Amino acid sequence: MKLIDRLSEIVGVAHVVTGGGPEGPAPWEQDWRGRSKGRALAMVRPGSTAEVADVVKLCAAEKVSIVPQGGNTGLVDGSIPDTSGTQVVMNLGRLKAVRSIDRKNMTITVEAGCILQSLHEVVEDAGFLFPLSLAAKGSCTIGGNLATNAGGTQVVRYGNARSLCLGLEVVTASGEIWSALSGLRKDNTGYDLRDLFIGSEGTLGIITAATMQLYPRAASQLTAWAALPSIHAALELLERARRVLSASLTGFELMGRFPVSMVRQHLSDLRMPALSTDDPYFVLIECSDAESESHARSLVEGLLSDAIESGEVSDAVVAESLSQVRDLWEVRESIPLAAYKEGLMAAHDISLPIASIPQFVDVTESRLLEAFPGVRISNFGHLGDGNLHYNVHAPSGESAAEFLRRYEEQIRQIVYDSVHQFAGSFSAEHGIGRLKLHWMDSYKSSVELNMMRSIKKALDPSSLMNPGCVVGGG
Ligand SMILES: Cc1cc2nc3c(=O)[nH]c(=O)nc-3n(C[C@H](O)[C@H](O)[C@H](O)COP(=O)(O)OP(=O)(O)OC[C@H]3O[C@@H](n4cnc5c(N)ncnc54)[C@H](O)[C@@H]3O)c2cc1C
Known part of the structure; x- marks a missing residue:
């Protein structure tokens, strides 16, 4: 039996969809900005953790790689398939139930496909605050937020997605279910596996549910x-x-x-x-x-x-x-959104030691203007966390597409070299995905990269979980 038929047997025919045809890729095969397009064998929408596990087991047996997908608002091409037409996109959107709210422990246990804004509404109705907030909240999912360790606008007080997470349920690369949703605040019984999956961008396993910390609402x-x-x-x-x-x-x-x-x-x-x-x-x-x-x-x-x-x-x-x-x-x-309407740009999501930001801005701006007179720099971001969205637009009147085709890599090199000089990070909150993979060798030490590759090999030996992202191996 063909793989698509076997997937349909697990999740139901209505929940297996094939990609776009000659008229172009399906929306779930392209990134939010519309810049990158892939081609998948199929998109599958499991309705339960057990179905996720069965799909993973089937794909593992058939050596078919899986790209987990939440709201597809990621900005580093980690949530879309490559162009091979052989990958299965697993969209978690049907796993959206709120499993429980524990008022005494001040936690909520929610499935991975729950949209962040829906989570806010449920939490608000219960009289609490869930502080993770970002402009994509109407589409992004809590699973995607955890897989990217999302930041957003309240990190200065509450930390990023990692600091709000007390437990995970994960389907491993071999299709086993690991459930650790007890909501414990203290548990020092060995390596913290939860922290491995947070920020792993779907390369180690699939997050199916999470227990998240709530806060009292402010007066x-x-x-x-x-x-x-x-x-x-x-x-x-x-x-x-x-x-x-x-x-x-x-x-x-x-x-x-x-x-x-x-x-x-x-x-x-x-x-x-x-x-x-x-x-x-x-x-x-x-x-x-x-x-x-x-x-x-x-x-x-x-x-x-x-x-x-x-x-x-x-x-x-x-x-x-x-x-x-x-x-x-x-x-x-x-x-x-306004920047998107303005036209293509070289976008950089960077973080720096806060005290060095003014000097970084002065030095980088003069380097960019010297190399590319007239470029327009859009600098905004979460200053309280040392996180800037430092985006470079073509000079007024020039074709943005042509300008970027010629100079994007040089612009990025100038910005990232500057970030490195000031001991910052070239990806503060969006992750690595496929888009930034080639910068890892330049700015991460070989010790770090080797440890990351060892972890990937241990947890996903056949490299079937989102290959080509974070540590490569596509
Ligand atoms: C307008 C806009 C504003 C944004 N603002 C911010 C911001 O302020 N801060 C910030 O951090 N990000 C921001 N982002 C980026 C993006 O919204 C976040 O990365 C978000 O957390 C992604 O969630 P998602 O559900 O859309 O995940 P997707 O885009 O679908 O996936 C992102 C990555 O996570 C993996 N993944 C998704 N779900 C799972 C799962 N259940 N298990 C395992 N892996 C999974 C995917 O494979 C992919 O690698 C913004 C994006 C947009 C479009």
Whole structure:
């Protein structure tokens, strides 16, 4: 019997789909930006952990490799098949049940295909907070968030997906089910296998469920938008905000003038803050206060007026209503979409020791402008975590596609060499996937790479789990 028929026997005919034809790839065969396209043997949608295990066993027996897929919002081509037409994409979207909420332990156990926004809604209805938040929340899944160790906008206070995860259920590369969903906060009984699967981008096994940590909801959440004269000032303001707001500081997002102007131009329906637009940088500050709205307001207003007095901030607004809070966040979260509308770019998701960011920005900008006069740099990101989305657009009036075809690799080399010089990371939160694999040899030590390859070999000896990603082996 053909593999597709045997897959259909496991998950049902309706849940095995073949890819695009001559008219082009299916949506699940291409990445979110529409830049990379693959071709799969089939896409399979199991409806339970047992079905995931049976599909993996069948594929292992037939030596067919599997590409796990959640919401397909990943930005490094890890969730789409290669172009061989031989891989099976396993979409986890049908595994979306909330299995339980444990109010005493403050945890939720949820299946991997649950959309992040749906998880937020369930958690909010239960009176808790689940703090992982990113602009792709309406499509990305908790399994994908864990497989990429996603960050987002509240890492400054709550950490990334890894720090929020207390347990996993995983189908291993041989099709066994490993369940460790007890939600223990302390368990030092050997190597931490959970941490191996988090951030492994589907190369070691398939995450089918997770137990995630919940937090109490804040009594009040206040958002402010500030205009700043320089990136140096942004760092001063961050230091001040940490001191004044302490654990109430739950967001500190940086936006350069260019990314904000792209939002204004391409998404003109959005309400922009009524502030001067001449300053080179803007910061969005979020304060989540356990006491009250008036307490939060006095803290944030005090912080901003001191910062204005000392010259760190040129002007600022504090949101007066929930709808203003949403408007401010929408501007920040719409930057990727506005950039997408602007045209192709060389995107870099980098992290740096926070103190070195101003120097990194000065040095890298002058290197880029010297090599490619007129390039436009869109610098924004999670400054509180030292994470910048440092994207380079073609000079105005030039064809972005042609410019990138010629210079993208050189641009990346300049940016990543600079990141390396300042002891940063060339992938802060998006992962490696296929897109960044060739940079691993340049910037990771051979000791690290050898340990990673040994782990891959031990857990997936036939290299059938998302081969070609993270450690290669396609
Ligand atoms: C507009 C936009 C904004 C974004 N903002 C952020 C941000 O602020 N922070 C951030 O960290 N990322 C961000 N991302 C990237 C992306 O949303 C995250 O990487 C997200 O965590 C991916 O989730 P997903 O369900 O879409 O996974 P997918 O894209 O489907 O998969 C991502 C990787 O995980 C693997 N995978 C997926 N599900 C599983 C599973 N169940 N088991 C094993 N492996 C699996 C895939 O094989 C692939 O390698 C953004 C993306 C977009 C489009």
